[in-house]
Amino acid sequence: MSTFKIGILGPGSIACKVSDTLAQMKDFQVYAVASRSKERAKAFGNRYHCEKIYDTYEALASDQDVDLIYIATPHSHHYEQTMLCLNADKPCLVEKAFSYNRKTAGEMIALSEQKHLFLGEACWSRYNPMYHMLKDILIEKRLLGRLHSITVSMGYDVKGIERLTNPELAGGALLDIGLYPLGFVTYLLGSQPVRILSSCARFETGVDAQETMILLYPDGINAHIFATALYGTERTAYIYGENGFIKVNEFSCPTSIEYYSNANELMNRIVPSAKQISGYEYEFLSARTAIEQGRCEPKEMPHAETLALMEHMDKLRANWGIRYPFE
Numbered sequence: 412m413s414t415f416k417i418g419i420l421g422p423g424s425i426a427c428k429v430s431d432t433l434a435q436m437k438d439f440q441v442y443a444v445a446s447r448s449k450e451r452a453k454a455f456g457n458r459y460h461c462e463k464i465y466d467t468y469e470a471l472a473s474d475q476d477v478d479l480i481y482i483a484t485p486h487s488h489h490y491e492q493t494m495l496c497l498n499a500d501k502p503c504l505v506e507k508a509f510s511y512n513r514k515t516a517g518e519m520i521a522l523s524e525q526k527h528l529f530l531g532e533a534c535w536s537r538y539n540p541m542y543h544m545l546k547d548i549l550i551e552k553r554l555l556g557r558l559h560s561i562t563v564s565m566g567y568d569v570k571g572i573e574r575l576t577n578p579e580l581a582g583g584a585l586l587d588i589g590l591y592p593l594g595f596v597t598y599l600l601g602s603q604p605v606r607i608l609s610s611c612a613r614f615e616t617g618v619d620a621q622e623t624m625i626l627l628y629p630d631g632i633n634a635h636i637f638a639t640a641l642y643g644t645e646r647t648a649y650i651y652g653e654n655g656f657i658k659v660n661e662f663s664c665p666t667s668i669e670y671y672s673n674a675n676e677l678m679n680r681i682v683p684s685a686k687q688i689s690g691y692e693y694e695f696l697s698a699r700t701a702i703e704q705g706r707c708e709p710k711e712m713p714h715a716e717t718l719a720l721m722e723h724m725d726k727l728r729a730n731w732g733i734r735y736p737f738e
């Protein structure tokens with residue numbers, strides 16, 4: 412198999428974690444990096460032995476040898492940078508949140524489909540085989556029987572990170588953290604709840620610091636979500652049904668899935684494959700497969716789902732009165 416060459420756009424915190432993983436993947440290469448800063452590009456390029464080191468994003472987008480550009484910058488910049496790369500005929504994998512609103516996300520997807528170029532959201536959870544196992548157990552095999560509710564929380568103490576609090580960078584807990592539990596619920600229960608109730612608390616900058624969301628589905632099924640950028644939480648998801656409940660530990664990249672009876676007895680436990688590197692590998696394997704098969708969206712996270720998630724986040728922000736300065 413030939414080597415699949417990744418170009419990194421925005422060599423920051425997540426780009427390093429992802430590149431640590433790419434460096435351990437067979438037939439993948441951290442081929443090029445682009446930063447607005449020559450020093451940052453060089454430091455990253457040397458660390459990951461990149462063949463090409465660029466100090467403009469345009470130069471990376473024009474590189475004829477890159478197979479996929481991974482966009483890892485703040486949410487505010489994904490739109491502009493994705494359009495740049497797609498217009499240069501480059502497939503892209505874009506970090507979550509895919510963009511800052513539904514309108515720009517729609518334009519990005521429309522351009523990828525018009526040019527028939529791969530474009531995917533790097534929402535790593537969705538590519539994790541444990542997610543597919545979970546859906547199979549719950550929806551296909553109906554282990555819990557009829558589902559009743561989901562409770563899921565996710566919190567990190569990231570209040571000191573500017574990207575999270577600055578409205579100019581499309582900050583806020585929802586786009587950074589809340590989209591994981593929201594995406595978890597819509598993945599399992601469907602992206603069209605009957606109603607969403609919600610409330611948020613804000614940072615002094617005006618963007619959301621934490622939120623509670625209740626998603627109501629037909630037949631009384633409901634989901635309770637809590638997300639915060641103020642402090643750490645257990646990051647566990649509970650799915651309740653008529654035959655007991657399932658607990659998903661570290662639900663965004665599960666460390667285990669446990670099935671308990673209605674009497675609270677542990678009945679079964681599934682853990683990740685021993686071959687898993689970090690969990691970041693799956694989105695790149697999926698992107699490569701899609702590109703090689705000539706598809707412009709990932710099988711695990713279709714464009715329609717990215718758009719549905721963006722639309723929910725638009726409506727939530729509208730309810731809270733949060734609008735980014737550039738919208």
Ligand SMILES: NC(=O)c1ccc[n+]([C@@H]2O[C@H](COP(=O)([O-])OP(=O)(O)OC[C@H]3O[C@@H](n4cnc5c(N)ncnc54)[C@H](OP(=O)(O)O)[C@@H]3O)[C@@H](O)[C@H]2O)c1
Pocket residue numbers: 420421422423424425426445446447448451483484485486488506507508533534535574580586587
């Ligand atoms: N999947 C996950 O587990 C995960 C985890 C963390 C973050 N993320 C996502 O990854 C993306 C990047 O997050 P990060 O924490 O890695 O970001 P970061 O380290 O703060 O920044 C990454 C890069 O973005 C550019 N950048 C930073 N601040 C900027 C600004 N004020 N204006 C313009 N560009 C700026 C810089 O690129 P230059 O070097 O070119 O200037 C920087 O190298 C976000 O979408 C985030 O939600 C995902």
